[in-house]
Amino acid sequence: MNPLGLLSVALLTATPVLLAMLGETLTERAGVVNLGVEGQMLVGAAAGFAATHASGDPWLGLLVGAAAGLALSGVHALLVLGLGVNQIASGLAVLFLGNGLSSFYGTSLVGQQIDGFPSLAHAWTAHLPLVGGFLAQLTPTVYLALLLVPACGLFLYRTRWGLAWRAAGESADALRMAGRRPRRLRLLAVLAGGAFTGLAGAALSVDYTRTWVEQMTAGRGLLAVGLVIVARWNPWLSLPVALIYGLSEAVSLRLQSTGSTLSPYLLGTLPYLVPLVVLLLSYRASRRGNAMPQELAGVFRGMS
Numbered sequence: 001m002n003p004l005g006l007l008s009v010a011l012l013t014a015t016p017v018l019l020a021m022l023g024e025t026l027t028e029r030a031g032v033v034n035l036g037v038e039g040q041m042l043v044g045a046a047a048g049f050a051a052t053h054a055s056g057d058p059w060l061g062l063l064v065g066a067a068a069g070l071a072l073s074g075v076h077a078l079l080v081l082g083l084g085v086n087q088i089a090s091g092l093a094v095l096f097l098g099n100g101l102s103s104f105y106g107t108s109l110v111g112q113q114i115d116g117f118p119s120l121a122h123a124w125t126a127h128l129p130l131v132g133g134f135l136a137q138l139t140p141t142v143y144l145a146l147l148l149v150p151a152c153g154l155f156l157y158r159t160r161w162g163l164a165w166r167a168a169g170e171s172a173d174a175l176r177m178a179g180r181r182p183r184r185l186r187l188l189a190v191l192a193g194g195a196f197t198g199l200a201g202a203a204l205s206v207d208y209t210r211t212w213v214e215q216m217t218a219g220r221g222l223l224a225v226g227l228v229i230v231a232r233w234n235p236w237l238s239l240p241v242a243l244i245y246g247l248s249e250a251v252s253l254r255l256q257s258t259g260s261t262l263s264p265y266l267l268g269t270l271p272y273l274v275p276l277v278v279l280l281l282s283y284r285a286s287r288r289g290n291a292m293p294q295e296l297a298g299v300f301r302g303m304s
């Protein structure tokens with residue numbers, strides 16, 4: 001596989017993780033941890049696939065998937081912000097709830113196929129034989145995710161709303177003294193994160209696999225939560241970090257297709273092992289740079 005081909009596969013496989021990372025980054029930047037990302041991705045994948053299967057419109061599927069993720073994240077918001085439940089416990093409850101709901105309502109969808117988005121090949125290869133062919137292999141959700149990276153980065157670091165958003169994650173008391181309501185900002189952050197992670201699940205089922213299988217996220221949601229730490233809670237760094245996962249999976253698929261003597265089960269761990277190693281190597285740097293929002297540190301101290 002040539003480098004451009006490998007990169008295109010990496011971008012395709014990284015897109016759901018990238019979208020989930022952006023959503024969790026927005027949530028954690030406001031001072032809330034949501035371990036329910038995996039469950040939100042699953043309901044987004046199931047709802048998005050069902051909508052696309054029924055309507056034939058993949059854009060509608062992405063929208064419905066985002067709405068499903070947003071709705072489930074509302075449960076987390078209610079438990080954490082409304083009832084004061086421990087954020088870790090609430091996130092795990094949302095994860096299991098999303099797993100169960102997607103499995104129950106997705107039973108009739110197992111094994112079904114959809115067409116997904118039409119190919120962009122004819123639009124690009126006629127004028128750009130080399131680069132156009134590479135771009136043509138990418139799907140609309142990849143372009144959408146790539147656009148959302150600078151959108152989230154500019155929002156957090158170049159707008160007054162983004163400043164208040166980050167302040168909610170650094171010091172809720174200071175934000176209250178400035179006349180803002182951190183709970184309202186955190187509610188928006190949790191819901192926005194839910195929409196992003198639901199969209200991530202829909203991208204997986206509607207655009208990447210174009211089918212529905214129970215628990216098809218296979219840990220991508222929990223991985224995204226960990227990779228947010230590697231990206232230092234920075235949307236601009238989410239893309240290169242997500243590509244670590246995407247390249248690892250692309251290499252794993254490539255080795256399996258070429259008949260590698262390594263066990264396919266071992267090769268299947270590569271997309272998770274490589275980001276884990278990077279996470280461990282970056283942990284000390286992350287602590288030294290004090291990148292974690294201070295309100296998150298309070299969440300984890302409360303567990304000890």
